[in-house]
Amino acid sequence: MAKQISVFLENSSGRLAHVTRVLGDAGINIRALSIADTSDFGILRLIVSEPNQAYRILKDAGFTVSETEVIAVRMPDSPGGLADVLDQISEESINIEYLYAFLGFAGGEALVIFKVEDINKAREVFQKKNIQYVDAQDLYKM
Amino acid sequence: MAYWDQDKECMSRDNLEKLQLRRLKETVYRSYAFVPTYRGKMDAAGIKPDDINTLGDLGKLPFTTKQEMRNNYPFGLFAVPMSEVVRIHASSGTTGKPSVVGYTRRDVDNWADLMARSLVSCGADKRSVIQVAYGYGLFTGGLGAHYGAERLGASVIPASGGNTQRQILLMQDFGSTHLACTPSYALFIAEVMHDMGIDPASLKLKTGVFGAEPWSENMRTEIENKLNVEAYDIYGLSEIMGPGVAIECPFKTGLHIAEDHFLAEIIDPVTEEVLPEGSMGELVITTITKEAIPMVRYRTRDLTALAASECPCGRTHVRMNKVMGRSDDMLIVRGVNVFPSAIEAVLLSIPGVEPHYMIILERQDNLDLMEVQVEVSEDIFSDEVRKLEDLNKRIAKELELNLLINVKVRLVEPKSIPRSEGKAVRVKDNRKI
Incomplete structure (x- = not known):
């Protein structure tokens, strides 16, 4: 978060x-x-x-x-990377208020900022589905 | 029906009008002779006192405004030497200098009489215990009500304003039957009484005589329920006299203006044209017995309408509606009268909205457009567009329901609306008419 x-x-x-x-x-x-x-x-x-x-x-x-409170989600910087994440989120009926991309992230990965309706539920789902998200302190330092 | 001065209060209209004309002529002569401002204005308008021969000639005379009172601060409009003045009052001006008024011995005598008349109209008599919780001092409310109650022969408790718990103890211990104060203070007393666990029904208090500020019928109902009193509206202003210029009777279909002392007209506040009976407009009062400071066609800025129809109480004096606002801040938008105070009331009824707003008027293709700018405080801010748009729509809808015109609401950044010391500027009228 x-x-x-x-x-x-x-x-x-x-x-x-x-x-x-x-x-x-x-x-x-x-x-x-x-x-x-x-x-x-x-x-x-x-x-x-x-x-x-x-x-x-x-x-x-x-x-x-x-x-x-938002969540920064890591995903492969390749075609379909975001779609895969969104599919998994929608399967769990997590409502997304809005999202936007993080600037200048490297290493073959992309970072997308999600604002969701229920952040605790989203976090559980991410853990369950093994979707990677970045800790706040790491995020600010990037 | 009890009266204080039945001869005057129920005088036939014919006799009343004869009395009014005689007194008006005297007033005009004295104003012209002793007040340079009046003489200058009448000369400029080409009017001599001899030109006033009927009550209808009143309309020939120039108006007097609050600004002229300020320009003549402090005693410039007095028509008697200071040796004849026995009392001085002043109105609390929010901007600039206050307006100062003086009273001769006969003026204070008439005032006490009119106030006694008002109290009788509210059911008081010499057995009444009248608690005066208007402020005593330069403000006319306290002393005005006080001397009227004494003239009536009632027992006066000169409590003055404030110290609310003590006010309530006085009511309990001294058995006040009447309370005279502003309606907003009456409501506050009711709340404190509630907090103290005192049931108003356990008191002898039965009647309230409330004035000095405009109040609605809703507020009357609220005060009557919370304070367990019958609430009467009393009208007055220091420039004219003080409380007792007009008073409700038990039928409460308007306030009888003491027409043996005051002439009332209703004008369009913009064109200054005199309006027919029943029209809503600005109340203009001419005093016809005041000696120290006669007021010729004083623009009160209070908005009301007059009703001359017969009142079942038997009084023949014309009635004014409860004052519904002030003309100095009234806007006319697409023909609808709009008061910034009404807009403020709507905004404040929405949680989190702060009383910082600006009204912008534009005219496009001959159509008035009103925009209300509201500052976005942290309480109502959201990171989601939808929530802010919902708030915007909600404010617009509430304003439309209350003002009956379409309003565009624009959310603006905090502190972007200019602040001012003293009276705030709430309206920017960019219409080229």
Whole structure:
């Protein structure tokens, strides 16, 4: 399990630049990100090197921030790798809220961040099905 | 039916109007002669006191506003020398200077009389024990109610506001039959009483005389149930006199305005046009007996409507509806009156939504569009788009149900809505009309 930092953003120019600049100035590295957007607003989701610190400085900078538990799943970086994982998850009726890929992971493997409805159930299923997921501390250091 | 001054309260309309015209003419003469601001405005409008020959001529006179009171701070609108002034009150202004009013001996005498009249209308008599929990001081509520209750011959408990547990002990030990305070304070007293485990039915308290702020019929029901009293609405404002300008009778179909002392009109707050009886608009009051500070066509900013139909109580004075809002913050969107306070009430009824909002009005293709911007606090933020969109829809739906117009809700970042010290600016009207 890992901590994702979620940030509320208005759809106006410069907002994303501002968030990333605040993190960059604090020496925090972004490891993975995705943006969900509507016509009026967006939600920026981040995996960063120092989630607790990132949460605090973004909050101090005036953003609405929350911490969300997600799971980083390892899978072969080859055709069908993600499909195999998703098949196994759906067999167990785990509802996925959203997912996105981790940046710059090497060694013939890919890493995908999952936000699921029931994280404890997902973890059990992963263990049962031998799906590999990455510990939080390892993830932030990657 | 009990009256304090049956001759005046039930006067025939003919006689009342004769009295009103005589008093209006006196007021206009005195204002013109002794108040430079009034003389300047009348001269500018080309009106002389001699031009006022019927009650209908009232409409020729310029309005007086709160701003003019501030401009004349503190005593500029007084029509008598300070040696004739026996009392000074001031309204608590949220911005700028307060408005200051003075009373001659006859003014305080009339006021006590009108307040006694109001208390009798609420069923009080000399055997009543009246607990005055309006604040005493520059605010007119406390002393206004106090001297009226004394004039009536009732026993007055000058409790003033605050110290709620003591208020309740006074009710228990002194046997208060009437409570005079703001409706919101009455509700608070009821809650504290509940927390103290005191059953209001065990008290002698039977009647509440509540005013100094607008309150709804729902609030009346709530107070009556929680405090086990019959609740009456009393209207007044310091600029005109203080409490006792208008009072409900036992039939509660509006508040009888003391027309032997005050003339009431309803105007469209935007065009300033006088509206026919029954129309909703801004209440304008002219004092016709005030000596120290006569008010000619004072714009109260309170929104109400007048009803002249006969009242079963026998009083002939016109009735005003319960005040439903203030015209200074009313918006008209697609012909519908919208109050920022109503929007605020809806937002606050949704858990987690904070009272930081901004109303933006635009006009596109001759159609008004209203957008309400709401700041996203951590309490309502979610990392899932669906949840935020659901929240957005829920706020929009609640607003539509309450305001009866379509509203676009936009979620915005915290602190993006400008804060202000003092009165907050809640509306940005970009309509070019």
